[in-house]
Amino acid sequence: MNAPFTQGDVISSDKVEGTNVYNTAGEKLGSIDDLMIDKQSGQVRYAVLEFGGFLGMGTDRYPLPWSILKYDTAKDGYVVPLDKDRLDKAPHYALDDTPTFTPEYGTEVNRYYDERNI
Amino acid sequence: MNAPFTQGDVISSDKVEGTNVYNTAGEKLGSIDDLMIDKQSGQVRYAVLEFGGFLGMGTDRYPLPWSILKYDTAKDGYVVPLDKDRLDKAPHYALDDTPTFTPEYGTEVNRYYDERNI
Numbered sequence: 001m002n003a004p005f006t007q008g009d010v011i012s013s014d015k016v017e018g019t020n021v022y023n024t025a026g027e028k029l030g031s032i033d034d035l036m037i038d039k040q041s042g043q044v045r046y047a048v049l050e051f052g053g054f055l056g057m058g059t060d061r062y063p064l065p066w067s068i069l070k071y072d073t074a075k076d077g078y079v080v081p082l083d084k085d086r087l088d089k090a091p092h093y094a095l096d097d098t099p100t101f102t103p104e105y106g107t108e109v110n111r112y113y114d115e116r117n118i
Numbered sequence: 119m120n121a122p123f124t125q126g127d128v129i130s131s132d133k134v135e136g137t138n139v140y141n142t143a144g145e146k147l148g149s150i151d152d153l154m155i156d157k158q159s160g161q162v163r164y165a166v167l168e169f170g171g172f173l174g175m176g177t178d179r180y181p182l183p184w185s186i187l188k189y190d191t192a193k194d195g196y197v198v199p200l201d202k203d204r205l206d207k208a209p210h211y212a213l214d215d216t217p218t219f220t221p222e223y224g225t226e227v228n229r230y231y232d233e234r235n236i
Binding site for chain 2: 008011013035037041067
């Protein structure tokens with residue numbers, strides 16, 4: 001196991017993965033499970049939130065634009081401006097049914113969050 | 119454990135981490151240990167190669183620019199145009215002595231690889 005860390009203006013993927021995600025009301029939504037990276041550019045397109053279910057059963061994956069994640073040092077987690085109902089309606093998938101991340105899928109994800117002026 | 123995958127033009131960080139890295143001569147150099155991500159932009163600045171040592175003892179970490187990693191499906195790994203001697207002289211650190219990834223450090227890393235016209 002690596003020593004996860006964040007230093008200066010970079011953060012390691014080890015540190016991001018597993019980090020809790022809260023909404024602005026302080027409710028825990030889930031945790032970051034994975035990052036989806038553009039192969040060519042190396043840009044993180046989505047941080048994938050594991051959300052829903054109970055004790056890890058029946059959870060789904062919610063791709064979030066990187067830009068909506070704000071790190072809160074007091075919480076040692078990310079805070080996103082989404083209540084659970086809004087998140088519930090966001091694009092998501094079961095882990096066994098991961099979609100192909102086409103540009104169209106990306107547009108769908110980004111539009112969902114853009115429309116809410118995040 | 120997640121199902122690592124690569125689909126279309128994105129790849130998951132789970133899939134990248136642990137992937138073997140070879141040079142063009144086919145020698146295994148090591149494996150990707152971690153990714154260093156710009157907090158603001160979400161851009162992967164470096165893929166961190168674990169290299170050197172023996173059976174995981176005494177290995178060091180070598181930050182590689184994302185752009186020099188070329189995925190080879192036949193090898194199921196990345197291929198980089200670096201022989202071991204060149205890599206040995208590249209910027210690196212012990213895991214317990216991870217530097218702060220300042221812009222200056224980034225310049226040092228990128229210059230090392232740029233000078234070799236990679």
